[in-house]
Amino acid sequence: MKNKKTVNRIANTFSKLPPNVKFYLTIAAIACGMAGMFFLGYGLLSLFDRGRSEYTSDRSPNPPVLVPSPPVTATAPTQNQPSVPLPNQSSVPLENQPSTPATTKPTVPSKQQPDTYQVIGQTNFKKPSAKLESVVNRIVKYSKDKNLPLQALSISLIDTQTGERADYQGNVHRYPASVVKMFWLVAAYQKIDKGEIDGNVLRPAIEQMIYKSDNQGASQVIDAITQTKSNSDKLSATELSIAKQQRQQLNAFFSQAGYSQDINVSQKTFPIPQEKIMEPQGFDRQLRGDNLQRPIRNKLTTNDAARLMSEIVNARSISLEASKKMRGLLGRNVDPGFWKKQPPNPIDFNPVESFFGEGLPVGKTENIVSKAGWTSASRQEVAFIKSKDGKTRYVLAIFGDDDAYSKNKKIFPEISKLVYSQMRQLSK
Known part of the structure; x- marks a missing residue:
């Protein structure tokens, strides 16, 4: 009743107003009504757009790729300019990319026939050379x-010009670190090469693994090769048996091709700080046994490492x-x-320094x-070295499995200087 009286009072007041005032008030009322309808419609449209955007993003037609790494240049890398961006280049670092949580339950793969490393031709080095043995003995004495x-x-030394070789404890198995x-x-x-893995997808991880010696890139490469996945949960006995077999196919891959029968290249390297995995856990911990x-x-x-390097540089690998x-x-x-200005991995180690x-x-060599590999308790490297005139070409592999080698930053450069000098003398 009170509202009705108020309405009647307003109507009587409006009727007594002059005609020109009535006109302007009517125009104002219409304008206010149209403005209200506009803002109401805009708000409803915005809500609809947000809802639609959330819906489509959850159903993206582009599924996540295997390697959560930044895109890299597709051109073939060279010795002078790897395709991995250098630290001073504008790029998104690998550690800032999304990664699969370590707690994700792995998908245990089915049993597969082990593959064997394909070598073009036969790797038959000549009998130990007395000349090369003299060089190796100089390293030992030094x-x-x-x-x-x-x-x-x-120590293992191969003259890639003649196929001659020599070694010191070259068949002793040692921890290889990042080698x-x-x-x-x-x-x-x-x-x-066989089309079993998409090289374009895996390429960023491969480059990070080799050029920066990055453990996360290495982890992704191993996962792709063996169809296993690191996680923080222990596997059941059945799951462990199958997953262990998948990882150990890496060992059979090389041993079946004539590499040492006790070779072990199935363990990942740690830490992987990008994934907050500082030491082996879950499946990776189980692979290391109970002791x-x-x-x-x-x-x-070192004979394994030197042979593989010689096959790569002589274009006989795969x-x-x-x-x-x-x-x-x-x-x-x-x-x-x-290399002094642009170290690829300044946090860990420079592969030249x-x-x-x-x-x-x-200026004397290519x-x-x-x-290279380096830990707090060891230092390792395998390298192909060639003089610019092409007369001196050799592969040198050295593993120093003791903290004395790890702490001595001059021993490998000094040995390298010694060997190069000796090999130049032999090639004259």
Whole structure:
């Protein structure tokens, strides 16, 4: 009743107004009504658009790719310019990319027939050369004079011009650290060559693994090769048996091709800080056995490492094209003006500084082809070194499995300088 009286009072007041005032009030009322309808419609449309956007993003036609890494240039890498962006280039670093949580339950793969490493022709090195043995003996003496433990030292030397070789404890299995990534590189490229893995998808992880010696890239490569997945949960006995077999296919891959029968390249390298995995856990921990004091670890001989490097640089690994690509990825620029200013992995180690490349005479050699490893208790490297005139060509592999080698940053450059000088004398 009160509202009705109010309405009547307003109507009487409006009727008494002059005609011109009535006109302007009517126009204003119509304008206010239209403005209200406009804003109401806009609000409803905005709600509809937000709902539609959320719906389509959950059903994206582009599923996530295998490797959560930033896109890289598709051109073939060279020894001077790897396709992985250098630290001073504008790029999104790998550690900032999304990664699969470590707690994700792995999908246990089915049983498969182990593959075998394909070598073009036969790898038959000549009998140990007395000349090369003299060079190896010089390395041993030099190490002894530096009070380095010889029982922890292995050396392999191959003259790639003549096929001659020599070694010191070259068949002793030792922990290879990141040198093992060269073996994963070969296993990955064979699957790419056979069309079993999409090389474009896996390429960023491969480049991070080799050029930066990145453990996350290596983890992704192993997962793709073996169809296993790291996680923080222990597997059941059945799951462990199948997944273990998948990982150990990496060992059979090389041993069936004539590499050492006790080779072990099935363990991932740690830590993987991007995934917050600082040490083996779950499945990776189970692979190391029950003895925490003496866990099962990767193991290689320097003869294994030297042979694989010689097959890559001589274009006998898998195929001519695969060998060429792998050699490019393993290339290291030994110009001090380059490696001192642009270390590929300044957090961990530079693959030239404190290694063979640093000891080579400036301007006398081509860029080397190498894979280095380094831990708090060991230092390792395998490299192909070639003089610019092409007369001196050799593969040198050294594993120093003791913290004395790890702490001594000058020993590998000094040994490299010694070997290069000796090999130049032999090639005259």
